[in-house]
Amino acid sequence: MLNVRVNPKGQITLPREIRRKLKIKPGDQMAVILDGEQIVFRPFTNTLLDMRGSIKVKGHQDFDKIRYEVLKKRAKRDTGNEV
Secondary structure, three states: OOOOOOOOOOOOOOOHHHHHHHOOOOOOOEEEEEEOOEEEEEEOOOOOOOOOOOOOOOOOOOHHHHHHHHHHHHHHHHHOOOO
16 A cells, blocks of 8 residues: 655645556546545546447447537537527
């Protein structure tokens, strides 16, 4: 177990040993998860493209149609013509 101290701004420094083992570099993003009475830090290692196919869906997905519908709804929202 490694101890860290919280500074007055609420920040901590991850120990070098942990950063090296998990290959965490400056600028990397971390997920902070509250799990009961514990805080879990998990580095983001996957992009959305890396996760493609990780959720199973039934049937064929027409992404061009889905993208068009999302853009149409966003345009209505942005112009104040939201349905």
